[in-house]
Amino acid sequence: MFIVIVGGGRTGHLLATRLLKRDHQISIIESDQERAEELAVELDCLVINGTGGNIDVLKDAGGEEADALVAVTGSDEANFMAVKLAKELGIDRVVTRVNEDKLAGAFEDLGADVAISFVDAAVTLYERAVTSSEMYGLMSLQGGGQDVVEVTVDKSSEVVDESIAELKIPDLCTVAMISRGGDLIPPRGDTVFKENDRVVLVGDSSAVMKVAKMIRGK
Numbered sequence: 001m002f003i004v005i006v007g008g009g010r011t012g013h014l015l016a017t018r019l020l021k022r023d024h025q026i027s028i029i030e031s032d033q034e035r036a037e038e039l040a041v042e043l044d045c046l047v048i049n050g051t052g053g054n055i056d057v058l059k060d061a062g063g064e065e066a067d068a069l070v071a072v073t074g075s076d077e078a079n080f081m082a083v084k085l086a087k088e089l090g091i092d093r094v095v096t097r098v099n100e101d102k103l104a105g106a107f108e109d110l111g112a113d114v115a116i117s118f119v120d121a122a123v124t125l126y127e128r129a130v131t132s133s134e135m136y137g138l139m140s141l142q143g144g145g146q147d148v149v150e151v152t153v154d155k156s157s158e159v160v161d162e163s164i165a166e167l168k169i170p171d172l173c174t175v176a177m178i179s180r181g182g183d184l185i186p187p188r189g190d191t192v193f194k195e196n197d198r199v200v201l202v203g204d205s206s207a208v209m210k211v212a213k214m215i216r217g218k
Helices: 010-021 033-042 055-060 076-088 101-110 118-131 205-216
Strands: 002-006 025-030 046-049 068-071 093-098 114-117 135-141 146-152 173-180 183-185 198-204
Touching: 002 010, 002 076, 010 025, 010 033, 025 033, 033 046, 055 076, 068 076, 076 093, 076 101, 093 101, 101 114, 146 205, 173 205, 198 205
Parallel strands: 002 025, 002 068, 025 046, 068 093, 093 114
Antiparallel strands: 135 146, 146 198, 173 183, 173 198
């Protein structure tokens, strides 16, 4: 998969490092020349000194061939322009960082597939960690309307030895992945929950929390 990352700060650098380890093809657009030079030395990928809000720079970074674009600069304006041009170039998957929560809707209206509010995601994580043992909010999507939550199946949970199909899971909540003993298990209707399974749920915030509490079982 070929992914263009707009923004070479700490977030962009860590994301690029993780994606490269998974054998994805990466290019980075970084507006600060000194930082761009550092990235070019540290990472085995194309680094372009410029802004993602410039169509020629985006093309030089491979935007016309890219499968996805991720805009993670600290400027909502810069991320907005990068998303706009990415959609004009026909990039299939566009993900953006949102620094001001109130702008999440504007990014979605523009066509961003996922708009991640860093503040909202962090608050959600802290909330889950403080109030819910064995339940972790991984992130909030689309201005807080949707959550990604990981929850551990407790031995007291009603879902132990029950299949996904047997549970009354709301339509707006999806079991995205199950981790068992270090192995990832793609969820199917006949997949049975076991004690200590780690389950990732995605969907509407209220529906996700309802299912998470049921799975947690305490």
